[in-house]
Amino acid sequence: MKVHHYGISVRDMDAALEFYKKALGMKERFRFHWMGEHLLFLDNGSIKIELVERIDGTDEASHIAYVTHHLEGLADSLRERGVLPLEGPYQLENGWRTVFYEGRSGEVIEFVEE
16 A cells, blocks of 8 residues: 555644745645645655644644545445445545545544545
8 A cells, every 4th residue: 555645734834834845845736725624735756745724723633645546446345344434535626536534543544546
């Protein structure tokens, strides 16, 4: 399984963007608003990160996202094993399809189909 991106909860999007650009050479790829969150994707050619700032100011847990080439098949397979989505599946405005699950310790796991 290949990692798609790491999601990082931030309190100040502009400050976080400046830090990741300066410290890690990240470049902004795109940003949008989704379900009460400001989302900003960055990469440096070897890794993608998603900065997540909640509009209401509360913190959100960080998450890991894995690549899948067949989101519906994955969701069906997990459902057959009794694992139901926490959120989604969703179609994002950038064309990606995504679904979120909760691990046994409350960790958030996302799957993304580009």
